[in-house]
Amino acid sequence: MESLNRLYKKYFWYFAFTLPVGILLGIISMHVLQIINDALTAGVENITYSAKQFFATIGVLFALGAVNEFVKIRLVVNASRDIHSRLVDKVLGSSFERVEKVGLPKVNATLSKDVDTAIKFFQVLPQMVANISLIACAIAYMAYLSLTALMYVLALITFAGLSFTLIILLSRKYLQSIRECADSLMEHYEAIVKGKKELSLDSKRQRYVRKDIRSTLELLRKNNRSALTLFGMLEHWGQFILFAILGVILYYLGMTLGLDKTVVVGYILTLLFILEPIEQVTQASTDLMEAKVAFKKIESLELSDDFIDKEQEVKALGLNLNLRLRNITYRYEAEVESEQGFKIGPIDSEFKAGEATFIIGGNGSGKSTLFKMLAGLYGPTSGELQYGDITVEESNIVSYRECISLIAADFWVFKHILIDDSGEDEKLLQQLVSLLKLDKAVEVIEGKWSKTTLSQGQRKRLALIQSYIEQKPIVLLDEWAADQDPVFKKVFYEEIVPSLKAQGKVVIIVSHDDNYYHTADRLMELRDGQLILHKTNKPAASPQNDQFFKVLDGCKE
Ligand SMILES: Nc1ncnc2c1ncn2[C@@H]1O[C@H](COP(=O)(O)OP(=O)(O)OP(=O)(O)O)[C@@H](O)[C@H]1O
Numbered sequence: 001m002e003s004l005n006r007l008y009k010k011y012f013w014y015f016a017f018t019l020p021v022g023i024l025l026g027i028i029s030m031h032v033l034q035i036i037n038d039a040l041t042a043g044v045e046n047i048t049y050s051a052k053q054f055f056a057t058i059g060v061l062f063a064l065g066a067v068n069e070f071v072k073i074r075l076v077v078n079a080s081r082d083i084h085s086r087l088v089d090k091v092l093g094s095s096f097e098r099v100e101k102v103g104l105p106k107v108n109a110t111l112s113k114d115v116d117t118a119i120k121f122f123q124v125l126p127q128m129v130a131n132i133s134l135i136a137c138a139i140a141y142m143a144y145l146s147l148t149a150l151m152y153v154l155a156l157i158t159f160a161g162l163s164f165t166l167i168i169l170l171s172r173k174y175l176q177s178i179r180e181c182a183d184s185l186m187e188h189y190e191a192i193v194k195g196k197k198e199l200s201l202d203s204k205r206q207r208y209v210r211k212d213i214r215s216t217l218e219l220l221r222k223n224n225r226s227a228l229t230l231f232g233m234l235e236h237w238g239q240f241i242l243f244a245i246l247g248v249i250l251y252y253l254g255m256t257l258g259l260d261k262t263v264v265v266g267y268i269l270t271l272l273f274i275l276e277p278i279e280q281v282t283q284a285s286t287d288l289m290e291a292k293v294a295f296k297k298i299e300s301l302e303l304s305d306d307f308i309d310k311e312q313e314v315k316a317l318g319l320n321l322n323l324r325l326r327n328i329t330y331r332y333e334a335e336v337e338s339e340q341g342f343k344i345g346p347i348d349s350e351f352k353a354g355e356a357t358f359i360i361g362g363n364g365s366g367k368s369t370l371f372k373m374l375a376g377l378y379g380p381t382s383g384e385l386q387y388g389d390i391t392v393e394e395s396n397i398v399s400y401r402e403c404i405s406l407i408a409a410d411f412w413v414f415k416h417i418l419i420d421d422s423g424e425d426e427k428l429l430q431q432l433v434s435l436l437k438l439d440k441a442v443e444v445i446e447g448k449w450s451k452t453t454l455s456q457g458q459r460k461r462l463a464l465i466q467s468y469i470e471q472k473p474i475v476l477l478d479e480w481a482a483d484q485d486p487v488f489k490k491v492f493y494e495e496i497v498p499s500l501k502a503q504g505k506v507v508i509i510v511s512h513d514d515n516y517y518h519t520a521d522r523l524m525e526l527r528d529g530q531l532i533l534h535k536t537n538k539p540a541a542s543p544q545n546d547q548f549f550k551v552l553d554g555c556k557e
Contacts, residue, residue: 518537
């Protein structure tokens with residue numbers, strides 16, 4: 001409950017404010033009830049309290065209520081903003097490995113559902129404090145009217161309280177199951193949207209998917225039914241208990257204890273007055289229980305609690321240095337306990353600045369895993385990564401990642417283009433756009449791509465432009481050319497890669513384009529987790545008739 005505690009501490013003063021105000025509201029309300037009670041029992045002709053005093057009192061009641069409401073609203077809106085931005089910080093601050101393990105559906109469900117439920121905590125707690133204060137004042141007033149009658153009433157209230165607690169505890173397991181169902185539903189929704197093509201072509205698969213979703217929905221229905229039944233019972237049970245107390249006062253206490261008319265009227269008035277606050281407190285208890293489940297769910301993702309300093313710019317470790325892997329291994333956690341997770345390594349190799357290494361390997365040989373490790377997204381299980389003389393470790397991993405430009409197999413193109421404000425970079429950007437024939441597909445408007453809903457090959461070209469322009473010293477391209485037509489393959493292997501090398505970058509490419517293997521300085525294969533050198537080349541240093549180099553030359557002018 002780390003997040004809850006932190007926010008609770010931050011907003012402690014808001015909560016602290018609602019307690020005395022609630023008590024004050026309770027005392028004044030009881031005072032107003034006492035005036036009405038006196039008038040009812042003594043007759044309106046004998047009222048001692050003036051109308052002026054009466055209206056002034058309820059005016060104070062209104063003003064205090066308004067201030068309380070004002071504080072409550074500020075608390076809710078501020079807490080809502082904080083919980084949202086805290087979660088974004090948590091996702092951004094967590095390691096790639098953790099977020100990958102949690103998975104998109106769970107992150108989505110938390111961001112969309114848990115946050116709103118968690119906010120209920122801040123909505124209902126001040127209200128609950130105010131209502132409980134009011135109920136406490138009502139109890140004090142009833143004690144003032146008759147202590148003996150209060151004993152009976154309190155016994156009934158204690159019984160009611162215990163039954164409420166039992167119902168709320170029973171509801172907890174249903175709420176937790178409802179939350180689990182929300183995660184599964186998110187997974188199903190992701191599958192039916194992303195797998196729409198496959199589903200449209202296969203009615204058998206559709207039936208399976210529908211069956212799966214229906215069973216989740218059925219589980220959700222059952223849990224919802226149980227939770228809502230308990231909550232509904234709670235509300236009506238509260239009302240029943242209150243009327244039962246009124247009945248006990250009317251039919252038994254008045255006669256057996258010989259209570260005065262003022263006491264009976266006072267008790268009935270007070271109990272009717274706190275009917276709504278009691279209902280609100282029972283409703284709030286269920287909301288608080290839901291909010292607690294949501295906070296628990298947020299915690300269970302085990303996302304980082306380290307705050308990110310958004311303004312702080314991280315400096316890259318260095319430029320034009322060699323990348324060395326020293327007996328490095330990486331092993332995934334096993335999904336089944338009896339089995340071992342996939343492992344690559346130990347790998348001992350050096351990738352030189354100004355050289356391009358092509359890596360080949362069969363499906364599942366670990367190419368993408370190796371790239372994630374080279375990029376510093378996966379920490380090695382053993383061995384170490386050295387950039388120049390610097391060993392990459394916990395203390396400098398963030399700076400190391402700043403050296404990496406990665407276009408992964410499942411890459412993402414952000415609309416915002418990260419570019420220096422210098423006119424040169426803008427000119428280079430425009431020239432790259434036309435070189436890669438994207439000028440008809442997209443525009444650059446105020447530093448953003450006009451759209452990113454392009455074909456896979458075109459989006460990869462956008463990603464390559466971003467990668468080129470961000471000037472990072474290590475460039476990792478996972479099968480970049482696989483989706484490109486022959487023209488762009490040629491531009492890529494014969495112009496772009498040599499240009500990256502000419503800038504002194506470490507270039508590592510997963511490639512299966514054997515027509516262009518001769519353009520690599522080294523061709524390596526990942527097989528059984530081992531990186532094997534196949535051959536070394538001496539590719540031409542600068543290509544002939546190079547339109548791309550002309551582009552770059554043009555920029556330098
Ligand atoms: N997140 C993960 N958790 C556990 N195991 C994984 C994970 N990602 C990949 N693996 C395992 O690692 C192995 C290598 O996967 P990887 O994606 O690195 O291969 P690849 O060589 O890039 O394959 P392809 O050519 O098909 O893209 C696979 O057998 C896979 O089961």
